[in-house]
Amino acid sequence: SQQGEEDPQALSIQEGENATMNCSYKTSINNLQWYRQNSGRGLVHLILIRSNEREKHSGRLRVTLDTSKKSSSLLITASRAADTASYFCATDAIEYGNKLVFGAGTILRVKS
């Protein structure tokens, strides 16, 4: 069973626009992480937000966490063609032991 589910499954935008991806999860978490995967490559860690944090920034990335709604969002501002990739959320929850559980991902395409 999947702890995290991303929405939308796919997103296509123009270069320069903002991209927002959402993640919902089912159980209480210790932290939530976002990863990027370029085609044919491994996942790359982007950002980690702890359960007691509400917002975190890293460059053009902004992550929010709402533990009352069990949801998180990843915002990429001023998108570039190089941002084209799949994005995954992953949750660290007590119920699942000391290991991350990944969602199915959002495919982002940025058109130039």
Add this chain to the structure above:
Amino acid sequence: DAGITQSPRHKVTETGTPVTLRCHQTENHRYMYWYRQDPGHGLRLIHYSYGVKDTDKGEVSDGYSVSRSKTEDFLLTLESATSSQTSVYFCAISLGGGPYGYTFGSGTRLTVV
């Protein structure tokens, strides 16, 4: 990816044969994980290790075994490969498990014919 390598990168094997995939790290991280990635399923955990000779099952462990005799190496073995095990396999390492980010290898694309 720096500090973690997977081998082989690609493999084609026949149904019923044993296959071993290797993950090697130079980061001295305690935790190592094997995931498989299939369309529509994201990443699913097969097995993981929290130290030398300490391993445990993940969500989809049937048909797989692992071994970790050294900190730097984590082996995944398909005891008798089946077509349902055709997938992309990723190894990941972590300093301390869930509270830390994972570093992933580049993956092994396995095809069972």
